[in-house]
Amino acid sequence: MPINIEYRGPADLPEIIPVFPLPGALLLPRGQIPLNIFEPRYLAMVDDSFRDGHRLIGMIQPDVAHSPKDSDKPALFRVGCVGRITQLAESGDGRYILELTGVSRFKVVEELEVLTPYRQCKVDFFAFVDDFTARRGEEEVDREALLAVLADFLKANNLKVDWEGVESAPNEALVNALAMMSPYGPAEKQAMLEAPDLKTRAEILIAVTEMDLAKKRTSGDPPLQ
Numbered sequence: 001m002p003i004n005i006e007y008r009g010p011a012d013l014p015e016i017i018p019v020f021p022l023p024g025a026l027l028l029p030r031g032q033i034p035l036n037i038f039e040p041r042y043l044a045m046v047d048d049s050f051r052d053g054h055r056l057i058g059m060i061q062p063d064v065a066h067s068p069k070d071s072d073k074p075a076l077f078r079v080g081c082v083g084r085i086t087q088l089a090e091s092g093d094g095r096y097i098l099e100l101t102g103v104s105r106f107k108v109v110e111e112l113e114v115l116t117p118y119r120q121c122k123v124d125f126f127a128f129v130d131d132f133t134a135r136r137g138e139e140e141v142d143r144e145a146l147l148a149v150l151a152d153f154l155k156a157n158n159l160k161v162d163w164e165g166v167e168s169a170p171n172e173a174l175v176n177a178l179a180m181m182s183p184y185g186p187a188e189k190q191a192m193l194e195a196p197d198l199k200t201r202a203e204i205l206i207a208v209t210e211m212d213l214a215k216k217r218t219s220g221d222p223p224l225q
Helices: 040-051 126-132 143-156 163-168 171-181 186-194 198-219
Strands: 016-021 032-037 056-060 079-090 096-111 119-124
Touching (some): 016 040, 040 056, 040 096, 056 096, 056 119, 143 163, 143 198, 171 198
Parallel strands (some): 016 056
Antiparallel strands (some): 056 079, 079 096
8 A cells, every 4th residue: 555655764753653452453564454443532543643644553462461350451562563544434423444554663662641542652663674664574585485384274274365466476565464364363463563574474474374274183173264
């Protein structure tokens, strides 16, 4: 998804951003994630992002394991990814249907005490300066192994895919799209998010998928529906 602004480095992004804690949601640089916004606090967050002019939302997972039980303000993982709102539609029933395009990962420096109904964090993008360069590290990805495990996953779950589109996709787009769409849990998604480079992210995705397939073969679990 093309965007109307070029982010050349961390200095082009604000150090304070609104964050949207969502378990299991993975956004990566130049990837797209659809969101159905209906809670009043997050409707306000979207409105404010346009009013402030940046149109940015930080996607981050809640760290449930280190949060009080039934907390309405769970702890956050320390790494998330900021995205720019590149599509928005009103549903007619008070919701926003939007799409975020990933810009860069960030580290949470601190969560701020704010008056807004949504949470805001001071963040650092400099640890992920490579995120601003498209397709960095593509040549290191074991594409053959990635496609092989994808084929095994599709076969095991009786799924089909546009294989011509898969084979023509650049490595960055392929790895990040498969990671974002993968059916794994928050821990696996966080590991892929925090991977230091594209090669490592692909290796994590391959390893997790191979373990999942082996477990299903052993247990006789039915394929995904």
